[in-house]
Amino acid sequence: MTLLHWAILSPFIYALFIPLVHKCFKNLHMGWFILPLPIVLFCYLLNMIPITSANKTLVEEVNWIPSLNIDFTVNLDGLSLLFSLLITGIGALVLLYSTFYLDKKKEKLNLFYFYLLLFMGAMLGIVLSDNLIVLYTFWEITSLSSFLLIGYWNEREKSRNGALKSMIITVFGGLSLLGGIILLYLLTGSFEIQEIIVYIRQQDVHSHPFFLLSMFCLLLGAFTKSAQFPFHIWLPDAMEAPTPVSAYLHSATMVKAGIYLIARLTPIYAQSAYWLWTIAVVGIITLLYGSFFAVKQTDLKGILAYSTISQLGLIMSLLGLGAANFHFHLENDYYTIATAASLFHLVNHATFKGSLFMMAGIVDHETGTRDIRKLGGLMTFMPITFSIAIIGAFSMAGLPPFNGFLSKEMFFTAMVTIKEFDLFQFGTWGVLFPILAWIASVFTFIYSMMLVFKVFAGKYKPEQLPNKPHEAPIGMLISPLILVSLVIVIGLFPNILSNTILSPAVAAVYGDVPSYDLHIYHWHGFNIEFFMTIGVFVLGVLLSLTFTKWKNIYRMFPYSINTLYDFLIEKGKVWAKQLTNRYMVGSIRTYLFYIFTFLVAITGYTLLTKNGVNFHGKNLAQIGLYEIVLSLVLIGATISILFTKSRLTSIILLGAVGYSVSLFFVIFRAPDLALTQLVIETVSVALFLLCFYHLPRNARKKESIGFKMNNAIISVLVGITFSIIAISSYNTKLFDSISSYYIENTYKKAAGENMVNVILVDFRGFDTLFEIAVLTIAAIGIYTMIKLRLGGHNSENK
Template sequence: MSLLHWAVLSPFLLAILIPFLYKYLRRIHTGWFVLILPVLLFSYFSRFISSTKQGETITERATWIPSLGIHIDFYVDGLGLLFALLITGIGSLVILYSIFYLSKEKEKLNQFYVFLLLFMGAMLGVVLSDNLIVLYSFWEFTSLSSFLLIGYWNERERSRYGAQKSLLITVFGGLSMLGGIVLLSIMGNTYSIRELIAQSSELLDHPLFIPALLLILLGAFTKSAQFPFHIWLPDAMEAPTPVSAYLHSATMVKAGIYLVARLSPVFAESGVWFWLVSIAGLVTLFWGSFSAVKQTDLKGILAFSTVSQLGLIMSLLGIGAAALHYDTLGDNIYLAATVAAVFHLINHATFKGSLFMVAGIIDHETGTRDIRKLGGLMQLMPITFTVAIIGAFSMAGLPPFNGFLSKEMFLAAMVNVLELDIFNMETWGVLFPVVAWVASVFTFIYSMIVVLKPFTGKLRHLDKKPHEAPIGMLISPIILASLVLVFGIFPNLLSSSIIEPAVASIQPSLADPDYHVHIAFWHGFHPEVWMTIGIIVVGIILYKTLSKWNGIYRIVPDRFSLNSLYDHGLKGMERSASTIMKFLMTGSIRNYLLSIFLFFILSLGFSLYWKDAFVLDTGNFAPFGVYEVVLAAIIVIGSIAILFAKSRLTSIILLGAVGYTISLFFVLLRAPDLALTQLVIETISVALFLLCFFHLPLLASRKEERMTFRLNNALISIGVGVIVTLIALSAHSNKLFASISSYYLENAYKEAGGKNVVNVILVDFRGLDTMFEISVLSIAALGIFAMIKLRLTGRKDKS
């Protein structure tokens, strides 16, 4: 494996070592050891800036399952590098912040940093993978590790609820995305993202194109909390603040953004992609900003603001897709939407990360995040107040902060969309700038609430006396706030090094060495300037009169909300599952087998009939003699005799006789190893049956048990036998592929050095299957042992 592979895997490796470091180095905060890794990774990925700036792509391959075309291919281009730097850079600051936020005496730091490292490694795998199956594997690992991080304080009911909610919604989207990946592989005969992009024009007319598009977007929308899947993100705020600052401002919620950006070259030429991505983004932008204003918890406001900002970026990526419909890059104003999306993605990570940390500081130093209980903290916490002003004003889109620049670019893109002459934009296109402007007004309002409510006004009486946070907790938000200022005053620091390569990755077909990103504060009195002035004026008025109009949030009762729908839906599924289980789980093995076999007969019998699949060809049957006939008769007679046996002992003996007779078939067919295996299995089975027979309770009458004839059991048994026989005859008579036996005979000794072909198949050719079979049996044995111990413990407790 290459150094790039080790860089992605290093968080997983360090996660394995954390419990040992925690155990033997308790005097030192575990975070100090963890901090070293993201700093090194950030330095490592920074080396690629000059390469991606020149348009180069660094690729590395590690073979995994070559027969299926699945390789662990990592590559670094402009887009992947941007996310890798965010993951490791923001990760370093979050870990530094957590060292002072989480007490090593009160918190289970070993678990926290293991979960955080697992998440960091999973995110790096997502943004650097070229193979879609590998990307999906890391994608689901982000869901699992974020579930563990959100539920870190698992003694709290709300933490468990938020963790479960995020897992159910994001895993649902992940499974949908897997379906889309499979469809893409069928369409393009590859799992490689780069190869699929190269075939994008051929894929557009494929009948599976739209289903694949919809399934991929389901995965992206659920992960990036787009409406109506956004409901998991506010509840995820029950996680510790460092987790919120990391997952919900710079990493996890950006995974869906990354997926849309990465696969835009594949899908962007479709009008369905344009409309779905753009509208989902705008609706999410409006609903997130509108909902944020009514929140009273600081992290709740920031959660809905994150939803809103993610919608903004998503809508820009949707509009940026229109760039593929124009030939001239230099004159294409619509490509500016993609530039704005990339720039705002960076800006959001800086100002939102700092604001989450400010919320954590307020909570840490005052004991509450409720804005109704806060006020007047400006004099007691001046540094925190300064950071809050920078972050909130940037989020509101005020100069001279970086959020102002990307917000202006966003508004410009929404105005320019009116000039589109594709996708029927001449009719509904006017709604784009209108919705964007209204949502931006609410963005301004909640930004003012975040900074003014806690820090201005009169100082409230609190249970904990507030004071400025320790310097260690302030370093990370100060660094992020400084970046907000630097990127705002000197925006072109990132233009050629980060933004241009990322845009070229999203729009590779439009790559042009003569195109350069230039971001400036002033472009004249364009419509977006007047829109910004209107946002500020109307925003100030609405903020000042908030108490007079916030009653609109009470018009629709909470029971009609999406959260209520989710809760009732979950409870409904639980009740339905409970009802079904009570009906099916009667405690009778006979009833279970009856249901299973009945379904078996109906489903397979119907399939044979519907597909006209039954075929009988006796031409390839092997000849049989008197010995086979005699043995077959013995097996049939023995099997039928079991049904009429009057004692358990007789049944066991007859069952053993049937098994031993089958072993004679193997001898006649020149398979002595199989015959020996059959003899051993039958001997063990008979011994075990006899042992069980010895321990079975005596019958109440102390007489031999008499078997009564049951018509339904007879019909089910005959039906299963008939169906299995028909399927076996059809499979033998209608072979679609050449037998693989010749391959094993030719390669068993040459490849594996074994003369016993069966043993070689089990140990070498199918070694992985055999290992999993052993694992399944081991797990089953442990489960049975646990149930036995549980019953014994229960009896002792009862006594």
């Protein structure tokens, strides 16, 4: 195990100590115990910058399941380092913020931080793993930990529903991701991403049917995790989680997992035009949809949720355009500007959106509400929070001199330069990309202004506020202040990231690019992008001031995908209940009828279609008088059980069936089996008599002729089917019998003379042990139920 492996596993190991620390130090806020871990990890990863900035890759491998080609391979390059720094850096700030935000007396902080560490470790595992199966394992841990964090306040119905929705959608995408991984393995013979990239470059597999199928399966997994249209509906409901969770999972880390996956797999699939078009189109639609409906929201976190959807769409569309390099093999900077813009905006989004989520949490914490219709005039009461809001919101709106302005300008440049690509020429549908990008930027400007001026400007409404507003404590302000400071610093000095963080990440996305010299400027002259920015500002201000006059446009959209989801969930419950009531009738006989019918149908179909019926009498022994007599007795006793009306008679006849079978064992020279059968039948008859003694008198229901006929038919079919299977199995010898092995080795290896006992105790020792364990568990369960039943009766009698 290397240090990188321990970096991934350390949050999981650290989480194991939380219960002990919580029990021993009850007065300690658990956040102070957790905080050092992400700080140490962040500092460790910072030391890796010289390695990645030199365009080197650090690969460490630990064997996990070699027989299945699954190794715990860690791959640290520019792309994985960028995401790892975000996970640990933003994680440290969120933990510091949560230490002051969450009350240790009111909250179960041990559970909260346990879930948070699970998530942090899983995200590090995703971005550092080179093996797709290991990546998928961590991928599903993020879905599970996200579910637990969103539903942290489980006493609230909205929290439970939001957690369930996120689980359903992201796990659905995760299963699709697993299918894509398996198809990719069948296509290339490897789970290692770097090996797959090499194989794809050497072999022409683009015409293989698994290529496109695996691509769309993987894209589905990425889109669901990164809240792309139409799978975005889980993200707004996830805002029911505590604000630190929203700031960490839903702005900086979890929702970026899908973006990381697409960036990492770009060298594999980008030769296909379907990859470019799908990502670019889904991204631009998500950008426009999220920004348009963010303006409609009245909840602070609701606005931020839809703005996150919009910003994720922006990054996704840039990745789609950036992948065009692989398709066209361009020799200029057109192909890199889009990818560089996507990664740059990824960093910028984490800074300004993290600070805005924390700002929303502060407003909610200090005023008691997040409804912007009740808020207003808070700048005089909360001047520091107002400063945080204005810097974060102006950066998100793309205004200078903040970092969001720079990545937004690069976004416009990428959209304008798509004319260089044949697939995206202005004479085709590609002309819509810059148009939709510009429209979405206008709505982004509007909701950014709403976050500031609807909350901190305007009329103060103290009568509508549950709490009297005041500035947050300094501890709660440190983290957002650090983030907005980064917004300013990166905005003024963007090239501190360009060749240290961003260029290696761009090179890692393309794989075969040795280096990329990136320089970010504030001024590019009077070009199309400049006039697009001016247009966004002018129209954005105009629409913001006249919002009350055109807001009724949202009434044109009474239904949404969320409405469809709710309908399917509600109807699904009704349909499931109706279906369940049809077969869960409380009758064991009915359940057995279903089971045997299905068994006969599947087994019979297989025997007939696979030519499995094989019957001849060459290997059969002679049938004597004793076998005939015992068979008649066994058949007669079995049929008599069906017609007897007495329980005592049924038990005796059932015992006769068992004793007849034991006599067969005697005739066939199997005394051990005969003795075992005799003991079991004796004990069974005695237990039956004991149990039936306590049952009420037998009141048989009159059963219809049709019901009896159905039972008779299925019983005969089961008997015939299994008889055919037994005879066919006996007459079909595909391998040598294992009995010779037992004959030769029973005494030699097990030092036993009784072959049956040796097989049960030695050769099949674990099987027998597990059977005993199952019987023990069943016995404990039966004993517990009997005790509870008797205890209940005693309490009632008292």
